[in-house]
Amino acid sequence: MEFENLRLECECGRDMNKIKTEWKGIEVRGWKCSKCNEEIINPLDAQKALEIERARKKNLLSVKLRKVGKSNVVTIP
Numbered sequence: 642m643e644f645e646n647l648r649l650e651c652e653c654g655r656d657m658n659k660i661k662t663e664w665k666g667i668e669v670r671g672w673k674c675s676k677c678n679e680e681i682i683n684p685l686d687a688q689k690a691l692e693i694e695r696a697r698k699k700n701l702l703s704v705k706l707r708k709v710g711k712s713n714v715v716t717i718p
C-alpha cells in the first residue's frame with residue numbers, strides 16, 4: 642500500500658496536509674490537520690524511525706559494554 646499518496650481526513654472532518662516532521666529525533670513524513678493540529682506519522686517512516694532508534698540503542702549499549710570491558714581489564718593485575 643502506498644501511504645505517500647494517501648489522502649487522510651482528520652477526526653474533525655478536515656483534510657490533513659502532508660508534512661515532514663520529527664519523531665524521536667528522526668525526520669518522518671506524515672499528515673497534519675490545520676484545524677486541530679492533529680498529527681499522523683507515515684507508518685512506513687514510523688517503522689523506519691523505530692528501527693533507527695533500536696540501532697542507536699544497540700550502539701549505545703555496545704559502547705557501554707566496551708567501557709565496562711576495558712575497566713575490567715584495567716582492574717585485573
Ligand SMILES: [Zn+2]
Pocket residue numbers: 651652653654655674675676677678679
Ligand atoms: Zn482535525
